[in-house]
Amino acid sequence: MPVIIWINGGFGAGKTTLAAELHRRLPDAVVYNPEDVGLMLWKWMPPGGDFQHLPSWRELVVATALTLRRHHAATLIVPMSLIRDAYRAEILGGLADAGEEVLHVFLEVDAGVLRERLNARVTVPGRDWEPGALKLGMTGIDEMVTAAARQPEGTLMLRSDQLTPSELADEVLGAVGGGRVGL
Numbered sequence: 001m002p003v004i005i006w007i008n009g010g011f012g013a014g015k016t017t018l019a020a021e022l023h024r025r026l027p028d029a030v031v032y033n034p035e036d037v038g039l040m041l042w043k044w045m046p047p048g049g050d051f052q053h054l055p056s057w058r059e060l061v062v063a064t065a066l067t068l069r070r071h072h073a074a075t076l077i078v079p080m081s082l083i084r085d086a087y088r089a090e091i092l093g094g095l096a097d098a099g100e101e102v103l104h105v106f107l108e109v110d111a112g113v114l115r116e117r118l119n120a121r122v123t124v125p126g127r128d129w130e131p132g133a134l135k136l137g138m139t140g141i142d143e144m145v146t147a148a149a150r151q152p153e154g155t156l157m158l159r160s161d162q163l164t165p166s167e168l169a170d171e172v173l174g175a176v177g178g179g180r181v182g183l
Contacts, residue, residue: 007079009107010144014160015079021169029075034061062094107160108148
């Protein structure tokens with residue numbers, strides 16, 4: 001069954017790690033990072049702030065996801081934080097309105113664990129994590145933790161601080177295979 005697996009959660013929640021584990025198990029899937037759309041937009045306009053605030057970013061994220069899913073892969077894996085309720089509704093709703101099956105996964109993590117994970121990113125050899133990204137991640141931790149309570153009905157809520165990436169992938173694939181897809 002064609003599906004878009006949207007992996008949501010705070011910075012450091014494990015979205016990229018889960019996406020990699022899912023892709024390892026589903027090698028024909030396409031992993032789509034909407035941050036690339038923001039970086040593309042910043043090539044044409046001065047970078048500044050969070051590109052999620054740009055209506056053009058949100059529109060292009062939906063259009064790109066639809067094109068990738070329809071023309072290149074039955075399964076699209078999208079690791080991207082959508083903490084603002086209106087932006088999440090706009091993007092995931094746009095995908096569903098276009099007839100796509102969407103499994104929305106939200107990775108819950110305690111604030112202390114998020115802080116530890118974000119601080120660890122700075123010290124990983126060979127991995128440059130921009131200081132601005134660290135600051136943005138750290139200042140939004142409380143908002144990201146409280147966002148878990150505001151996720152729409154049908155969201156697959158998973159504790160990434162209690163499950164391994166393999167166990168998280170098992171849960172996601174079980175939800176897809178068990179028909180628990182759609183908003």
